[in-house]
Amino acid sequence: MRRDALLELGATEAAALIRRRQISSTEIVQAALERVDDLGELTGAWATVISEFALAEANRADADLWTRDFTPGRLHGVPFGVKDVIDTANVPTAAAFTPFRNRVPVEDAAVVAALKKAGAVLIGKTTTTQFAFADPSSARNPWARSRTAGGSSSGSAVAVATGQVPLALGTQTGGSTLRPAAFNGVIGFKPTLGLVSTVGLLPLSWTLDHVGVLTRNIEDVRTFIDVAAARPVKQSAAAIGPQIVPPRLGLVVPALEEACEEVRAHIRDLANAFMAGGAIVVEVDFGLPLGLILAAQRLIVQVEAATVHRRLLERHASDYLPLLRACAEVGQVVPAHSYVDALRLRRLAADRLEGQIARHQLDALLTPTVGSEAPGPETTGDPSLQNPFTLAGMPSISLPSGLSRNGLPLGVQFAARCGDDIQLLETARWCADHLEPIPAPAGISESPAGIIGRANHFR
């Protein structure tokens, strides 16, 4: 199989081909590393690449298949990347923080261990914003170099968007998986809070940190859940086959009001397309004022980030980037009663959001992922529309849903009740089948032709 064809494979599909020995792990890992060589610097997607180690693991994965009674895992032999705030044994995990440049964990984070147990081959650590906060990273948006790649899981999104890996891990404390997914034209998924273990993450907020995943198709998200879930996952009737009954969706009107006119019209058009396909779309709200939800989310992150970083800040203040340093400082002076109120509001927000779903018998809530196309590189973009579902701990997914007038990806976000991760994926799959494929981008002269924006790459 040609290199480009290998790199267009999804993780699940590649694993199936490896299991059947139609391709080898060595071939696909080699191809991935060659693309990293070609694009790694251009895209700024990688903090560390472990080529020799990855090839040795791929060779071993191929040899294992010839071992009697060997049962390959769901991701056997498939290359993947890990955001550089997630611990990886014997591989530096630096969180874009200079004093951590030689920090080498001795153990994998639980989620990395789970993927490796399923046979996946780690090829490197993807670029992150510093400690997964809001100061932009060095990753570059492959659709337009003058636009942000988002954050904080920017390297993972860019690596997946440019075919360097089929799957990469991210994290989300506000909107750090879904927002870069939207800006780079890939799928971003955040499971129910706690479904995937956060043991081994460098924390930003113990209350709100989630592990997320970036992929190019929904099947790979499903495989990720199957492999990485730390507890049994609630199955849905649809789990035994594709969802054929059109979903009931709740279009969150206050989310539209946060978006620019172009995105508002785009989401209305999508809702109309879903209805034309048989879906029922009703208008709902967040159950609380969005500003109140965002205030609670910010206060929790501020106070917990301040707690995480208090001692490090005393010793390494000058190594902190401006936004994180300011957050860690101001978080130290937030009154305790405000933090406690914010935590209680979190529960109330979850009740109200899930109440909307229950009251209207919805499969999922529907919003723009972000209220605009990717802005300039001085920011990671606006987390306002991803935050509510992170605060509530609800599973959420962003699908690439079209291009803006400027030829940049737009994203649509779906969120379901806590625990309904599988149902959410089935709803997203139905909706993806009713989206127009994203055409290849025009005018990305810095990027080699044919590597990004493949039509229907998000199916």
Place this chain on the structure above:
Amino acid sequence: MSPDYSRQAASLSSASVEKQLAADIERLFGHSRLHDPAVQGQLKVTAAGITRVLAEYLDPEDPL
């Protein structure tokens, strides 16, 4: 939170909360940090958030 304190806190303006936070920042981190643009931005957002939570979040278990 006592009812009196809650009522008092809820009536605070964002500007007065910001002033208190700024005084605490100066005490903890010094004058120069207080005038860092990123800190100034955080102070405004945080004060607005605290004020909003105090004003709009009516805790059902609060004795008020």
